Amino acid sequence: MATPVKVYGPPMSTAVSRVLACLYEKNVEFELISINMSKGEHKKPEFLKLQPFGQVPAFEDESISIFESRAICRYICDKYADKGNKGLYGTNPLAKASIDQWIEAEGQSFNPPSSTLVFQLAFAPRMNIKQDKVLIRQNEEKLSKVLDIYEKRLGEARFLAGDEFSLADLSHLPNTQYLVSGTDKGNLFTSRENVGRWWDEISSRDSWKKVVDLQKGA
Numbered sequence: 001m002a003t004p005v006k007v008y009g010p011p012m013s014t015a016v017s018r019v020l021a022c023l024y025e026k027n028v029e030f031e032l033i034s035i036n037m038s039k040g041e042h043k044k045p046e047f048l049k050l051q052p053f054g055q056v057p058a059f060e061d062e063s064i065s066i067f068e069s070r071a072i073c074r075y076i077c078d079k080y081a082d083k084g085n086k087g088l089y090g091t092n093p094l095a096k097a098s099i100d101q102w103i104e105a106e107g108q109s110f111n112p113p114s115s116t117l118v119f120q121l122a123f124a125p126r127m128n129i130k131q132d133k134v135l136i137r138q139n140e141e142k143l144s145k146v147l148d149i150y151e152k153r154l155g156e157a158r159f160l161a162g163d164e165f166s167l168a169d170l171s172h173l174p175n176t177q178y179l180v181s182g183t184d185k186g187n188l189f190t191s192r193e194n195v196g197r198w199w200d201e202i203s204s205r206d207s208w209k210k211v212v213d214l215q216k217g218a
């Protein structure tokens with residue numbers, strides 16, 4: 001029997017939860033290895049061998065290790081092409097390019113303002129860090145502009161890369177979950193008709209519900 005792949009980091013981390021959602025979609029068995037970030041375990045030399053930037057997640061499959069959540073997800077889809085959701089990362093070059101395009105949009109345009117808002121609004125209060133109101137306002141404006149583009153796209157297609165749920169949609173789940181369920185900025189998504197419809201659909205997938213359950217148990 002194949003050894004389960006290993007994911008290092010807490011499920012509360014947005015980047016870790018992106019990888020977990022992908023593993024559930026692909027029905028790939030995994031072992032979640034706890035990294036205590038409040039004790040700085042992610043900056044220890046043993047962890048830096050797996051993730052040189054000292055961030056979670058790190059990932060191992062047999063003798064290979066990979067970092068960067070989006071790269072890990074692509075690897076999982078390619079390596080386990082015959083398992084679970086076979087279309088998650090497309091089945092031909094054009095479909096893959098379309099998915100890659102929206103994964104890039106997520107990483108380059110959506111993630112910077114949304115992860116700043118998640119940190120400022122959801123994590124800073126728990127960590128007793130003072131919120132930066134100017135930063136919050138600036139990033140809300142930036143995210144709003146990005147979501148206007150998504151609204152248009154999702155008026156043309158059911159999902160970002162076309163008619164099927166893909167890694168591109170999945171990549172948006174972690175930050176959006178925090179913003180919709182853990183902050184007062186959910187209306188950025190729910191007030192936009194197509195974005196709201198898309199969010200309802202992608203967040204009700206079994207794979208994502210399992211990740212949310214893991215986060216609740218964490």
Ligand SMILES: N[C@@H](CCC(=O)N[C@@H](CS)C(=O)NCC(=O)O)C(=O)O
Nearest residue numbers: 013014015054055056057068069070
């Ligand atoms: N681009 C990286 C980002 C990883 C990341 O920012 N991880 C955060 C938790 S969500 C972290 O480890 N923060 C601690 C630190 O940067 O020291 C990925 O997608 O894997």
